[in-house]
Amino acid sequence: MNSELLTEFTYFVLAIFVGIEVISRVPTILHTPLMSGTNAIHGIILVGAIVIAANARTPLEIVLGFVAVVLATLNVVGGFVVTDRMLEMFKGRQPPSKQPTK
């Protein structure tokens, strides 16, 4: 295992713990928006799609890159917009008298 891989593996393991730690405090009422929000975040694959599409040369690479960019863009844009739409309903209300538990 070279050092770069080791570093990457470290990020991976630490991110697992951060992911669990952050999520465990989300109240039930926000579970749908949360699912939708995390769904948007894995749209980061658009970065990967752009990386492979950038130096596409053969027709096959071009097609693969194109489809990957379209799909990933759908994921990012759709994901964030749909989450925002769910959450905009929660704004402009008087502050809750008690914080939801769980």
Place this chain on the structure above:
Amino acid sequence: MTIWIALAYLLAAVLFILGLKQLSSPRGARRGNQTAAVGMVIALLATLPSLRFTTAGIVVIILGLAIGAPIGAVSARQVHMTAMPQMVAAFNGVGGGASALVAISELLHLGAHPAFQITFPSIFSMVVGGISFAGSAVAFAKLQGLVTGTPITYAGQQVVNALLAIAIVALAVANLAIGSQAVFFIPLLLLALVLGVAFVIPIGGADMPVVISLLNAFTGLSVAASGFVLNNFALIVAGTLVGASGTLLTTLMSQAMGRSLANVLFGAFGQVQTAAGGTAVTAEGKSVRSGSPEDVGTMLAYARKVIIVPGYGLAVAQGQHAVKELADELEKRGVEVDYAIHPVAGRMPGHMNVLLAEANVPYEQLKEMDDINGEFQSADVAMVVGANDVVNPAARNTPGSPIYGMPILNVDQAKNIVFMKRSMRPGFAGIDNELLYDPKTIMLFGDAKDSLTKLVGAVKAA
């Protein structure tokens, strides 16, 4: 990777984590989503300067963005609140597909004998992304009503699925050992797609949210694996965050249904139900009391305390504004109104809260199961609008029942019960509800929105 890209990716990762954290309170939630979106933009912008583009590459990327962005934005803007779960399934599926394509593209690019540390994550990303893509497509089709929501089962299904999984592992090992060539990994991709379909079709529509959540985690892991292939920090961290949180959310969701994740995924709900058929209480020979909107309206108007139990039927009928109107009318008369929200009311945890928030129902009236269950005893009327399984006492009393053990709302303890349903048809789990035949229950048949509107009139007149 230059230092600036590394720092930009680090900033993006921090914004993703902060965004997820802000999502944990209703007031900060919207900002949380925007924070994550800013992180996404930073990650994207930071990537561009480091790339060397071919002409075709530039065209492909611009075209792809120009096509994907408006379709995503418009469909997300226009989807009905009731169709939210399948929308999330769709956006999740395309993400999984994109991740699989990135992995395939790298495999093709690297030739026959790339290093193990590249092949392994590539194959992983392709298989898991492929399963997520196909599985999400089936979940979407089921929720959208394109295929039946009931479990599709056949003899030996578990064996077939197990064989598929074994074949995938074997082929994957072969790929790693012999070296990856299209001949080997294309069949692997096809198998992954087949397994995605085969894995989801035996799962009933009611369990789809759990499946979507699991596939969401799958996509996250696939993206993280693609990050290892491309040596991209942003992909690894963001993908892993989603993979970890999605797994946890999936567990929480199945816990809310009182079942283990394994039972949801492999239990084939329908089979359990057949087995329990002998012991379950049957509907025949029992009488049902049905009432007019006027009867129910009068009862509500003179109650001191009313608890409304909303379910998917309310969402389907788009009755959230009508229910709010009825509650306002009752409150004007001094009736205390609360909403009892079951963790899995609707099709996803939190689905009902989103719908009722849309109708401007204040948070304080939305009570979670544990908070409200003690209050049913003192309620004059419990009004169940389009819910069924989540109030079915069989979950408490009938050990052979498929929903036995699921926590339910104690509607049966209220002094009077009103059920608004379109018909006597059982709920999503396909089990009869003895509460419908209870002497203190009044049925109000019809579309939930129509009935609610009539009730508003009846309450005004009372």
